[in-house]
Amino acid sequence: MKKTLTTLALGAAMAAGPAMADLVFPDLSYRTGPYAAGGIPFSDGYNDYFTLLNERDGGIGGVPAKVIECETGYNTEKGVECYESTKGEGALIYQPLSTGITYQLIPKVTADNIPLHTMGYGRTSAANGEVFSHVFNYPANYWNGASGVVNHLLEENGGDLSGKKIALVYHNSAYGKEPIRTLEELSKKHGFELVTLPVDHPGQEQKSQWLQIRRERPDNVVMWGWGVMNQVAIQEAANIRFPMENFIGVWWSGAEHDVMSAGAKANGYKAVTFHNVGRDFPVFDDIKTHVSDKGLAAGAGDQIGNVLYNRGMYAAMLAAEAAKTAQEIHGTKDITAAMMRDGMEALVMTEEKMAGLGMPNFGPAFNVSCENHGGPGLVGVTQWDADSQTWSLISDFKATDGEVIGGLIAEDSGAYAAENNIEAGCK
Amino acid sequence: MFYREAGDFKTSYQGDSQTFPIKFDRYRYYAVMAFAFLVVPFMINDYWANAILLPFLIYSIAAIGLNILVGYCGQVSLGTGGFMAVGAYAAYKLMTAFPEVSMFIHVILAGGITAVVCVGFGLPSLRIKGFYLAVATLAAQFFLVWLFNRVPWFYNYSASGQINAPERDTFGILITGPNAPAWATYLFCLIFLTVCALIARNLTRGMQGRSWMAIRDMDIAAEIIGVNPLKAKLSAFAVSGFFIGISGALFFSVYLGAVEVGEAFGINKSFLVLFMVIIGGLGSIFGSFAGAGFLVLLPVVLKVFGVDVMGWPTDIVAHFQLVIVGALIIFFLIVEPHGLAQLWRVAKEKLRLWPFPH
DSSP: OHHHHHHHHHHHHHHTSOOTTSEEEEEEEOOSSTTHHHHHHHHHHHHHHHHHIIIIISSBTTBOEEEEEEEOTTOHHHHHHHHHHHHTTTBOOBOOSOHHHHHHHHHHHHHHTOOEEOTTOSOGGGGBTTTOTTEEOOSOOHHHHHHHHHHHHHHHTTTOOTTOEEEEEEESSHHHHHHHHHHHHHHHHHTOEEEEEEEOTTOOOOHHHHHHHHHHOOSEEEEEOOTHHHHHHHHHHHHTTOOGGGEEEOGGGOSHHHHHTTGGGGTTOEEEESSOOSSOSHHHHHHIIIIITTTOOSTTSOOTTSHHHHHHHHHHHHHHHHHHHHHHHHTOSSOOHHHHHHHHHTOEEOHHHHHHTTOTTSSOOEEOOSSBSSOOOOEEEEEEETTTTEEEEEEEEEOOOHHHHHHHHHHHHHHHHHHTTOOOOOO | OOSOSTTOOOOSHHHHTSSOOSHHHHHHHHHHHHIIIIIHHHHOOHHIIIIIIHHHHHHHHHHHHHIIIIIITOOOOOOHHHHHHHHHHHHHHHHHHOTTSOHHHHHHHHHHHHHHHHHHHHGGGGTOOTHHHHHHHHHHHHHHHHHHHHOGGGGTTOTTSOEEOOOOEETTEEOSSTTSOHHHHHHHHHHHHHHHHHHHHHHHHSHHHHHHHHHHHOHHHHHHTTOOHHHHHHHHHHHHHHHHHHHHHHIIIIIISEEOHHHHSSHHHHHHHHHHHHHHOTTOHHHHHHHHHHHHHHHHHHHIIIIIISOOOHHHHHHHHHHHHHHHHHHHHHHOTTOHHHHHHHHHHHHHHTTOOO
16 A cells, blocks of 8 residues: 555656746635535636637736646545646646635745735735745735725714724634624724624524624624535524615625525625626626637636625636736746746836736726735625615725735735734845 | 464563564564564655655544544544544644744644643533433534634634744754755654554554553443442543544644644544444554545545546546545445454454464
């Protein structure tokens, strides 16, 4: 037994030699388990965009992109296995779509010199590039999301939230706990009362939380949920007749599958977002001709244009643009992970660039720099219309409370640097 | 022919009562040990360490710990995940409080702390038995996970409630953190596994193990012949907790590096380790290894076969994995209710007679 293992090990070590023919983008997806409803559309969008680049443009700068999919099931142990098994294949960038796996990978990618992009999730303080050299979370992070929610509520209430009561229903994990600190700071600043209600994994059981909401009568409910928890929460809110327009989720709690099951009762539910929604973009025509009509669409091919599909596609687009930037900086087509990191750090997204890619106004225009890996943190608000079954942007991308967030990022990243003996600074 | 006692004369009591009385068995054991200690560290890479060998070694320690409690002493426990969490959080608090102390000491202390906690939760076993005890340990599982989620002191007040293993060393060699070499983490866990297995094997062969087994087989009869149930049950909880605490500490600090208590040490972990013990074989040290190996390796093998060799979609393979592992568990429980260890025993009996079976 032991012997066959090692012969296999030798074989694996030899086979895992760097094959520089393709640009490798591992996709740590989850198409199974209680979080699959969110994992499938994201992964489909991520895969389809690279398929589109290969079919339409012959890859990135002429080098074909190769997506290696690895199923994590939102499980950290499987995530580690996926990371170790794909990193030898010349992986350029990791996007695990899981805050738990992100925490595991942050020290590993830094040691292995591979960039990690956690778009709108992961460790918020990674926005400080001076401490987290290999981790990026542009264009927006959880704390921007929390502040975006509060800003929207401020707008609705004429700029005054004092005396209001806001309840946070959150997934009881690293992911769900992230916004609490920011919301606490903001509650001090704006004078609202914050009630926090944890929901344990996987989130099917929320009766007691919603009973408490009924008792406490908050003016607004904010949700930090994922997977099956979202559908259950929206259904429970409908059951206690909580007004949907006062119920607002983070961007991971605002996709079609979250609201569909509650039917017409979910009408008016809101969610913040950092990218545009809908299928009203020229890029979808290209995806139709080059990907789905040729039968190359990932998965079942039925997710195109959904909120999370768009997000996966946006993630792939940012990765591809960073790869292009890296190719320009280093003057070579066959970039390595280290070059990819430089490309991400020098990424410039402009309106013209996005329009040229067939995605005009798809996300905010921003620049990444060594000091700021977090982007501008602009947050918009979407609302669900149950009749037409569409999400639509009701508030454009607006700035969030940089003062509060910046302070918290400096504090948290400083603590990480001290704990791990990292000398902050830009090389 | 090779595998038999004939001609292997023992001239001392020590020789007669050794762990592997058959010469062939003994040499096989030495060969495996030499291979694990002297060959594997030189050919190991990150993938083999982090994806296969570390989980195998660490789950083996946990399975040995649980086997002592369930397999030898007959006290059903569903709190393994919670007890592993105690080991992990103890290691974390020790690592951050005393950074200059060697990792060996931290892991052993974490095991000791878990042993104390485990004895505390083992106290009800003196009054309740069987399913009722399983429910009491289930309460321990939920209570401990809730506690580590609820009290910020345990995770040093970090914003996310995660614990992260900082870089720590032993004799100047990095053991934890991303820069630790694969061979060092592997050897570190292997040393713990070897020592734990030796202790467990010798404990279960001696008076202590016999009193555990007496309690398991019939506690009233055991009490009548003079086995103190208080001592026997609580010592089983203590030893089991010690091993499970070590495995939890290694699981967090060496293997994963960052842990979220609800996800890593949830009820699923308790069931996983219990399945390892049941599939491997209750009341067998070898069974603990076999069960851990089976449940750690099988998913990886299925994944490599399905995705890398056959090129099937990852979600299909993940679903098949559940089906196949489930079917194999049922198959083993029907065909061989005593687990993989019994297959091994049968194979050894056959070997003894080979090549003349009559």
